[in-house]
Amino acid sequence: MSIRRLPEATVARLPVYLRVLTETTEATISSDHLAAGAGVNAAQVRKDLSHLGSYGTRGVGYDVAYLVRQISRQLGLSADRRVAIVGVGNLGHALARYGGFAARGFQVVAAFDVDPRTVGQRVGGVLVEPFDRLAEVVSGKGVELALLTTPAAAAQAATDALVAAGVNSILNFAPARVAAPAHVAVRQVDLGVELQILCYYGLQAAAGLTAYDAVDAAGS
Protein backbone atom coordinates (compact mmCIF):
# COMPACT_ATOMS: atom_id res chain seq x y z
CA MET A 1 0.00 0.00 0.00
CA SER A 2 1.34 3.42 -0.88
CA ILE A 3 1.01 6.40 1.44
CA ARG A 4 -2.09 8.23 0.20
CA ARG A 5 -2.77 11.90 0.51
CA LEU A 6 -5.81 12.25 2.79
CA PRO A 7 -8.16 15.01 3.91
CA GLU A 8 -6.81 16.80 6.97
CA ALA A 9 -9.85 15.88 9.09
CA THR A 10 -9.47 12.20 8.16
CA VAL A 11 -5.81 12.24 9.21
CA ALA A 12 -6.84 13.68 12.57
CA ARG A 13 -9.43 10.92 13.11
CA LEU A 14 -7.28 7.93 12.10
CA PRO A 15 -5.28 7.89 15.39
CA VAL A 16 -8.58 7.95 17.28
CA TYR A 17 -9.89 4.94 15.31
CA LEU A 18 -6.56 3.26 15.97
CA ARG A 19 -7.01 3.68 19.72
CA VAL A 20 -10.50 2.22 19.62
CA LEU A 21 -9.23 -0.71 17.52
CA THR A 22 -6.37 -1.48 19.88
CA GLU A 23 -8.73 -1.41 22.86
CA THR A 24 -11.25 -3.89 21.44
CA THR A 25 -10.93 -7.61 22.14
CA GLU A 26 -13.06 -8.63 19.11
CA ALA A 27 -11.62 -9.82 15.79
CA THR A 28 -14.03 -7.69 13.77
CA ILE A 29 -15.71 -4.37 14.46
CA SER A 30 -18.75 -2.68 12.91
CA SER A 31 -18.63 0.92 11.71
CA ASP A 32 -21.29 1.69 14.35
CA HIS A 33 -19.10 0.34 17.13
CA LEU A 34 -16.00 2.09 15.81
CA ALA A 35 -17.97 5.31 15.43
CA ALA A 36 -19.31 5.17 18.98
CA GLY A 37 -15.81 4.65 20.39
CA ALA A 38 -14.39 7.52 18.37
CA GLY A 39 -17.25 9.94 19.04
CA VAL A 40 -18.26 10.38 15.38
CA ASN A 41 -21.04 8.88 13.26
CA ALA A 42 -20.84 5.63 11.31
CA ALA A 43 -21.09 7.30 7.89
CA GLN A 44 -18.00 9.35 8.76
CA VAL A 45 -16.10 6.20 9.73
CA ARG A 46 -17.00 4.47 6.46
CA LYS A 47 -16.00 7.52 4.44
CA ASP A 48 -12.68 7.94 6.27
CA LEU A 49 -11.77 4.28 5.87
CA SER A 50 -12.79 4.27 2.21
CA HIS A 51 -9.90 6.73 1.68
CA LEU A 52 -7.62 3.86 2.73
CA GLY A 53 -9.38 1.52 0.29
CA SER A 54 -11.01 -0.28 3.24
CA TYR A 55 -14.71 -1.02 2.92
CA GLY A 56 -15.39 -3.75 5.49
CA THR A 57 -17.76 -6.66 4.89
CA ARG A 58 -21.52 -6.17 5.02
CA GLY A 59 -22.97 -7.74 8.16
CA VAL A 60 -19.49 -8.48 9.55
CA GLY A 61 -17.66 -5.18 9.69
CA TYR A 62 -13.94 -4.54 9.52
CA ASP A 63 -11.17 -6.98 10.35
CA VAL A 64 -9.53 -5.37 13.41
CA ALA A 65 -5.96 -6.66 12.93
CA TYR A 66 -5.95 -5.75 9.24
CA LEU A 67 -7.34 -2.27 9.89
CA VAL A 68 -4.76 -1.63 12.65
CA ARG A 69 -1.95 -2.51 10.22
CA GLN A 70 -3.50 -0.42 7.46
CA ILE A 71 -3.98 2.73 9.58
CA SER A 72 -0.57 2.33 11.23
CA ARG A 73 1.15 2.05 7.88
CA GLN A 74 -0.80 5.01 6.50
CA LEU A 75 0.30 7.15 9.46
CA GLY A 76 3.89 5.91 9.23
CA LEU A 77 3.71 4.11 12.59
CA SER A 78 4.92 0.74 11.34
CA ALA A 79 8.05 0.89 13.51
CA ASP A 80 8.83 2.38 16.89
CA ARG A 81 9.65 6.04 16.44
CA ARG A 82 12.35 7.75 18.47
CA VAL A 83 11.65 11.16 19.92
CA ALA A 84 13.83 13.94 21.35
CA ILE A 85 12.73 16.78 23.62
CA VAL A 86 14.41 20.13 23.01
CA GLY A 87 14.04 22.47 25.98
CA VAL A 88 13.60 20.85 29.39
CA GLY A 89 11.55 23.43 31.28
CA ASN A 90 8.24 22.57 32.94
CA LEU A 91 6.61 21.52 29.70
CA GLY A 92 9.65 19.50 28.60
CA HIS A 93 9.63 17.75 31.98
CA ALA A 94 5.92 17.04 31.66
CA LEU A 95 6.31 15.60 28.17
CA ALA A 96 9.30 13.46 29.17
CA ARG A 97 7.07 11.80 31.76
CA TYR A 98 3.90 11.76 29.68
CA GLY A 99 2.47 8.23 29.64
CA GLY A 100 0.60 8.59 26.37
CA PHE A 101 3.59 8.36 24.02
CA ALA A 102 5.00 4.90 24.71
CA ALA A 103 1.53 3.36 24.43
CA ARG A 104 1.40 4.67 20.85
CA GLY A 105 4.85 3.52 19.75
CA PHE A 106 6.86 6.65 20.54
CA GLN A 107 9.94 6.40 22.68
CA VAL A 108 11.56 9.50 24.19
CA VAL A 109 15.27 8.70 23.86
CA ALA A 110 16.95 12.12 24.20
CA ALA A 111 16.52 15.53 25.80
CA PHE A 112 18.48 18.75 25.36
CA ASP A 113 18.83 22.01 27.22
CA VAL A 114 21.21 24.97 27.32
CA ASP A 115 20.97 25.50 31.09
CA PRO A 116 23.97 23.91 32.87
CA ARG A 117 21.74 23.32 35.94
CA THR A 118 19.43 21.14 33.83
CA VAL A 119 22.06 19.35 31.74
CA GLY A 120 23.10 16.08 33.39
CA GLN A 121 19.75 15.57 35.13
CA ARG A 122 17.51 12.63 34.27
CA VAL A 123 13.90 13.30 33.31
CA GLY A 124 11.58 10.38 32.76
CA GLY A 125 14.63 8.12 32.59
CA VAL A 126 16.37 10.18 29.89
CA LEU A 127 19.63 12.07 30.43
CA VAL A 128 19.47 15.78 29.56
CA GLU A 129 22.32 16.52 27.14
CA PRO A 130 23.80 19.94 26.34
CA PHE A 131 22.20 21.55 23.30
CA ASP A 132 25.52 21.65 21.43
CA ARG A 133 25.61 17.84 21.39
CA LEU A 134 22.26 17.71 19.56
CA ALA A 135 23.56 16.64 16.12
CA GLU A 136 25.73 13.90 17.59
CA VAL A 137 23.04 12.47 19.90
CA VAL A 138 20.23 12.69 17.31
CA SER A 139 22.36 10.79 14.84
CA GLY A 140 23.66 8.25 17.38
CA LYS A 141 20.21 7.46 18.78
CA GLY A 142 18.29 7.54 15.50
CA VAL A 143 15.93 10.34 16.57
CA GLU A 144 13.21 10.98 13.97
CA LEU A 145 10.78 13.31 15.74
CA ALA A 146 11.27 16.25 18.09
CA LEU A 147 9.12 17.98 20.66
CA LEU A 148 10.11 21.64 20.69
CA THR A 149 9.57 23.09 24.16
CA THR A 150 12.08 25.95 24.25
CA PRO A 151 11.17 29.57 25.01
CA ALA A 152 9.88 31.45 21.95
CA ALA A 153 13.18 33.25 21.42
CA ALA A 154 15.10 29.98 21.08
CA ALA A 155 12.60 28.12 18.91
CA GLN A 156 14.01 28.98 15.48
CA ALA A 157 17.62 28.19 16.40
CA ALA A 158 16.49 24.87 17.88
CA THR A 159 14.51 24.10 14.73
CA ASP A 160 17.50 24.90 12.53
CA ALA A 161 19.69 22.59 14.61
CA LEU A 162 17.12 19.78 14.42
CA VAL A 163 16.74 20.14 10.66
CA ALA A 164 20.51 20.18 10.19
CA ALA A 165 20.70 17.01 12.29
CA GLY A 166 18.21 15.29 9.98
CA VAL A 167 15.00 15.44 12.05
CA ASN A 168 12.08 15.89 9.65
CA SER A 169 9.09 15.97 12.01
CA ILE A 170 8.73 18.62 14.71
CA LEU A 171 5.87 19.18 17.15
CA ASN A 172 6.24 22.81 18.19
CA PHE A 173 4.93 23.79 21.63
CA ALA A 174 6.89 27.05 21.75
CA PRO A 175 4.66 30.11 21.44
CA ALA A 176 6.36 31.13 18.18
CA ARG A 177 6.10 30.16 14.56
CA VAL A 178 9.22 28.53 13.15
CA ALA A 179 10.34 28.27 9.54
CA ALA A 180 11.56 24.95 8.15
CA PRO A 181 12.36 23.54 4.70
CA ALA A 182 9.57 21.87 2.70
CA HIS A 183 10.78 18.36 3.47
CA VAL A 184 10.24 18.96 7.20
CA ALA A 185 6.79 18.73 8.80
CA VAL A 186 6.12 21.16 11.64
CA ARG A 187 2.92 21.02 13.65
CA GLN A 188 2.22 23.84 16.05
CA VAL A 189 0.41 23.06 19.29
CA ASP A 190 -0.95 26.40 20.46
CA LEU A 191 -2.75 25.96 23.75
CA GLY A 192 -4.16 29.50 23.68
CA VAL A 193 -5.90 28.63 20.42
CA GLU A 194 -7.23 25.42 21.99
CA LEU A 195 -8.80 27.48 24.77
CA GLN A 196 -10.39 29.87 22.28
CA ILE A 197 -11.93 26.96 20.39
CA LEU A 198 -13.15 25.53 23.70
CA CYS A 199 -14.89 28.84 24.46
CA TYR A 200 -16.94 28.53 21.29
CA TYR A 201 -18.04 24.97 22.07
CA GLY A 202 -18.75 25.98 25.67
CA LEU A 203 -21.19 28.58 24.38
CA GLN A 204 -22.76 26.08 21.98
CA ALA A 205 -23.10 23.44 24.69
CA ALA A 206 -24.55 25.92 27.19
CA ALA A 207 -27.07 27.00 24.56
CA GLY A 208 -28.15 23.37 24.20
CA LEU A 209 -27.01 23.01 20.59
CA THR A 210 -26.09 19.58 19.35
CA ALA A 211 -22.42 19.16 20.02
CA TYR A 212 -21.53 16.19 17.86
CA ASP A 213 -18.34 17.91 16.77
CA ALA A 214 -17.71 19.64 20.07
CA VAL A 215 -16.02 16.81 21.89
CA ASP A 216 -13.06 15.78 19.83
CA ALA A 217 -10.52 18.46 19.49
CA ALA A 218 -6.90 17.62 19.15
CA GLY A 219 -7.59 14.04 18.40
CA SER A 220 -9.27 12.11 21.11
Added chain:
Amino acid sequence: MSIRRLPEATVARLPVYLRVLTETTEATISSDHLAAGAGVNAAQVRKDLSHLGSYGTRGVGYDVAYLVRQISRQLGLSADRRVAIVGVGNLGHALARYGGFAARGFQVVAAFDVDPRTVGQRVGGVLVEPFDRLAEVVSGKGVELALLTTPAAAAQAATDALVAAGVNSILNFAPARVAAPAHVAVRQVDLGVELQILCYYGLQAAAGLTAYDAVDAAGS
Protein backbone atom coordinates in the same frame (compact mmCIF):
# COMPACT_ATOMS: atom_id res chain seq x y z
CA MET B 1 -24.99 39.14 16.24
CA SER B 2 -26.05 35.72 17.41
CA ILE B 3 -23.63 32.84 17.97
CA ARG B 4 -23.76 30.82 14.76
CA ARG B 5 -23.08 27.14 14.42
CA LEU B 6 -19.97 26.81 12.28
CA PRO B 7 -18.04 24.01 10.58
CA GLU B 8 -15.49 22.48 12.92
CA ALA B 9 -12.57 23.38 10.65
CA THR B 10 -13.73 27.02 10.50
CA VAL B 11 -13.89 27.21 14.30
CA ALA B 12 -10.31 25.90 14.46
CA ARG B 13 -9.09 28.59 12.02
CA LEU B 14 -10.85 31.60 13.56
CA PRO B 15 -8.38 31.91 16.47
CA VAL B 16 -5.54 31.80 13.96
CA TYR B 17 -7.10 34.63 11.93
CA LEU B 18 -7.59 36.50 15.19
CA ARG B 19 -3.90 36.25 15.97
CA VAL B 20 -2.92 37.55 12.53
CA LEU B 21 -5.41 40.42 12.91
CA THR B 22 -4.12 41.45 16.32
CA GLU B 23 -0.55 41.43 15.03
CA THR B 24 -1.20 43.72 12.05
CA THR B 25 -0.77 47.49 12.35
CA GLU B 26 -3.02 48.24 9.34
CA ALA B 27 -6.66 49.29 9.58
CA THR B 28 -7.72 46.97 6.77
CA ILE B 29 -6.42 43.61 5.61
CA SER B 30 -6.86 41.71 2.33
CA SER B 31 -7.91 38.06 2.27
CA ASP B 32 -4.53 37.32 0.63
CA HIS B 33 -2.64 38.92 3.51
CA LEU B 34 -4.80 37.24 6.13
CA ALA B 35 -4.42 33.90 4.34
CA ALA B 36 -0.63 34.20 4.18
CA GLY B 37 -0.41 34.97 7.89
CA ALA B 38 -2.66 32.04 8.77
CA GLY B 39 -1.04 29.53 6.42
CA VAL B 40 -4.18 28.86 4.34
CA ASN B 41 -5.37 30.11 0.96
CA ALA B 42 -7.41 33.25 0.34
CA ALA B 43 -10.51 31.39 -0.88
CA GLN B 44 -10.58 29.54 2.44
CA VAL B 45 -10.39 32.81 4.37
CA ARG B 46 -13.26 34.31 2.39
CA LYS B 47 -15.37 31.20 2.87
CA ASP B 48 -14.68 31.02 6.61
CA LEU B 49 -15.48 34.68 7.15
CA SER B 50 -18.63 34.46 5.02
CA HIS B 51 -19.95 32.09 7.72
CA LEU B 52 -19.78 35.11 10.06
CA GLY B 53 -21.61 37.23 7.50
CA SER B 54 -18.39 39.12 6.78
CA TYR B 55 -17.54 39.66 3.12
CA GLY B 56 -14.98 42.50 3.12
CA THR B 57 -14.93 45.27 0.54
CA ARG B 58 -13.61 44.60 -2.95
CA GLY B 59 -10.22 46.29 -3.44
CA VAL B 60 -10.04 47.27 0.24
CA GLY B 61 -10.35 44.06 2.22
CA TYR B 62 -11.67 43.58 5.73
CA ASP B 63 -11.85 46.19 8.47
CA VAL B 64 -9.41 44.84 11.06
CA ALA B 65 -11.04 46.23 14.21
CA TYR B 66 -14.51 45.12 13.12
CA LEU B 67 -13.32 41.64 12.22
CA VAL B 68 -11.50 41.26 15.56
CA ARG B 69 -14.73 42.12 17.40
CA GLN B 70 -16.78 39.82 15.18
CA ILE B 71 -14.49 36.79 15.59
CA SER B 72 -14.03 37.41 19.31
CA ARG B 73 -17.76 37.58 19.86
CA GLN B 74 -18.32 34.45 17.75
CA LEU B 75 -15.79 32.54 19.85
CA GLY B 76 -17.20 33.91 23.11
CA LEU B 77 -14.05 35.90 23.88
CA SER B 78 -15.75 39.24 24.43
CA ALA B 79 -14.67 39.40 28.07
CA ASP B 80 -11.65 38.11 29.97
CA ARG B 81 -12.24 34.48 30.83
CA ARG B 82 -11.12 33.01 34.13
CA VAL B 83 -9.37 29.67 34.12
CA ALA B 84 -8.59 27.09 36.81
CA ILE B 85 -5.97 24.35 36.66
CA VAL B 86 -6.93 21.05 38.28
CA GLY B 87 -3.90 18.88 39.01
CA VAL B 88 -0.60 20.67 39.57
CA GLY B 89 1.96 18.13 38.38
CA ASN B 90 4.55 18.93 35.72
CA LEU B 91 1.96 19.72 33.08
CA GLY B 92 -0.14 21.80 35.49
CA HIS B 93 2.99 23.76 36.43
CA ALA B 94 3.85 24.27 32.78
CA LEU B 95 0.35 25.50 31.95
CA ALA B 96 0.27 27.84 34.96
CA ARG B 97 3.34 29.56 33.57
CA TYR B 98 2.39 29.32 29.90
CA GLY B 99 2.65 32.76 28.30
CA GLY B 100 0.17 32.11 25.52
CA PHE B 101 -3.02 32.33 27.60
CA ALA B 102 -2.96 35.89 28.94
CA ALA B 103 -2.20 37.25 25.47
CA ARG B 104 -5.49 35.72 24.30
CA GLY B 105 -7.66 36.97 27.15
CA PHE B 106 -7.44 33.98 29.50
CA GLN B 107 -6.41 34.50 33.08
CA VAL B 108 -5.36 31.58 35.28
CA VAL B 109 -6.90 32.51 38.64
CA ALA B 110 -6.96 29.23 40.55
CA ALA B 111 -5.17 25.90 40.85
CA PHE B 112 -6.07 22.75 42.77
CA ASP B 113 -4.29 19.62 43.89
CA VAL B 114 -4.81 16.78 46.37
CA ASP B 115 -1.14 16.46 47.36
CA PRO B 116 -0.48 18.30 50.68
CA ARG B 117 3.10 18.98 49.50
CA THR B 118 1.75 20.93 46.50
CA VAL B 119 -1.15 22.70 48.22
CA GLY B 120 -0.07 26.10 49.52
CA GLN B 121 2.63 26.56 46.87
CA ARG B 122 2.42 29.34 44.30
CA VAL B 123 2.69 28.43 40.63
CA GLY B 124 2.79 31.21 38.05
CA GLY B 125 1.54 33.61 40.73
CA VAL B 126 -1.46 31.46 41.68
CA LEU B 127 -1.92 29.76 45.05
CA VAL B 128 -2.54 26.00 44.87
CA GLU B 129 -5.70 25.26 46.84
CA PRO B 130 -6.78 21.85 48.20
CA PHE B 131 -9.09 19.99 45.82
CA ASP B 132 -11.90 19.93 48.36
CA ARG B 133 -12.13 23.74 48.21
CA LEU B 134 -12.81 23.61 44.45
CA ALA B 135 -16.51 24.52 44.53
CA GLU B 136 -15.94 27.43 46.89
CA VAL B 137 -12.97 28.89 44.98
CA VAL B 138 -14.52 28.38 41.52
CA SER B 139 -17.61 30.22 42.64
CA GLY B 140 -15.72 32.95 44.50
CA LYS B 141 -13.33 33.69 41.64
CA GLY B 142 -15.82 33.29 38.79
CA VAL B 143 -13.93 30.48 37.07
CA GLU B 144 -15.50 29.57 33.71
CA LEU B 145 -12.96 27.23 32.11
CA ALA B 146 -10.76 24.49 33.51
CA LEU B 147 -7.56 22.81 32.38
CA LEU B 148 -7.70 19.21 33.56
CA THR B 149 -4.17 17.94 34.24
CA THR B 150 -4.76 15.22 36.81
CA PRO B 151 -3.61 11.61 36.42
CA ALA B 152 -6.01 9.50 34.34
CA ALA B 153 -7.49 7.81 37.42
CA ALA B 154 -8.55 11.15 38.92
CA ALA B 155 -9.90 12.76 35.75
CA GLN B 156 -13.55 11.75 36.05
CA ALA B 157 -13.87 12.76 39.72
CA ALA B 158 -12.24 16.11 38.91
CA THR B 159 -14.63 16.59 35.98
CA ASP B 160 -17.63 15.79 38.17
CA ALA B 161 -16.47 18.32 40.76
CA LEU B 162 -15.95 21.00 38.10
CA VAL B 163 -19.36 20.39 36.56
CA ALA B 164 -21.01 20.48 40.00
CA ALA B 165 -19.23 23.78 40.64
CA GLY B 166 -20.69 25.25 37.43
CA VAL B 167 -17.71 25.09 35.07
CA ASN B 168 -19.03 24.36 31.58
CA SER B 169 -15.82 24.29 29.49
CA ILE B 170 -13.04 21.80 30.17
CA LEU B 171 -9.79 21.25 28.26
CA ASN B 172 -8.78 17.70 29.18
CA PHE B 173 -5.06 16.88 29.08
CA ALA B 174 -5.42 13.74 31.19
CA PRO B 175 -4.88 10.56 29.17
CA ALA B 176 -8.46 9.43 29.80
CA ARG B 177 -11.87 10.15 28.36
CA VAL B 178 -14.25 11.85 30.75
CA ALA B 179 -18.04 11.93 30.64
CA ALA B 180 -19.87 15.21 31.15
CA PRO B 181 -23.46 16.43 30.73
CA ALA B 182 -24.52 17.84 27.35
CA HIS B 183 -24.35 21.46 28.55
CA VAL B 184 -20.63 21.07 29.24
CA ALA B 185 -18.01 21.24 26.48
CA VAL B 186 -15.01 18.96 26.90
CA ARG B 187 -12.09 19.07 24.49
CA GLN B 188 -9.46 16.37 24.76
CA VAL B 189 -5.84 17.26 24.03
CA ASP B 190 -4.13 13.93 23.36
CA LEU B 191 -0.46 14.49 22.67
CA GLY B 192 0.10 10.90 21.52
CA VAL B 193 -2.46 11.49 18.80
CA GLU B 194 -0.70 14.74 17.85
CA LEU B 195 2.53 12.78 17.36
CA GLN B 196 0.78 10.18 15.21
CA ILE B 197 -0.66 12.90 12.99
CA LEU B 198 2.80 14.48 12.79
CA CYS B 199 4.21 11.15 11.58
CA TYR B 200 1.84 11.19 8.62
CA TYR B 201 2.79 14.73 7.61
CA GLY B 202 6.47 13.92 8.14
CA LEU B 203 6.14 11.13 5.57
CA GLN B 204 4.25 13.41 3.19
CA ALA B 205 6.82 16.19 3.54
CA ALA B 206 9.75 13.81 3.14
CA ALA B 207 8.10 12.47 -0.03
CA GLY B 208 7.96 16.01 -1.40
CA LEU B 209 4.17 16.20 -1.47
CA THR B 210 2.57 19.60 -1.18
CA ALA B 211 2.03 20.22 2.48
CA TYR B 212 -0.42 23.09 2.45
CA ASP B 213 -2.40 21.45 5.19
CA ALA B 214 0.55 19.90 6.95
CA VAL B 215 1.62 22.91 8.95
CA ASP B 216 -1.35 23.92 11.00
CA ALA B 217 -2.35 21.35 13.48
CA ALA B 218 -3.88 22.35 16.73
CA GLY B 219 -4.56 25.85 15.57
CA SER B 220 -1.53 27.87 14.79
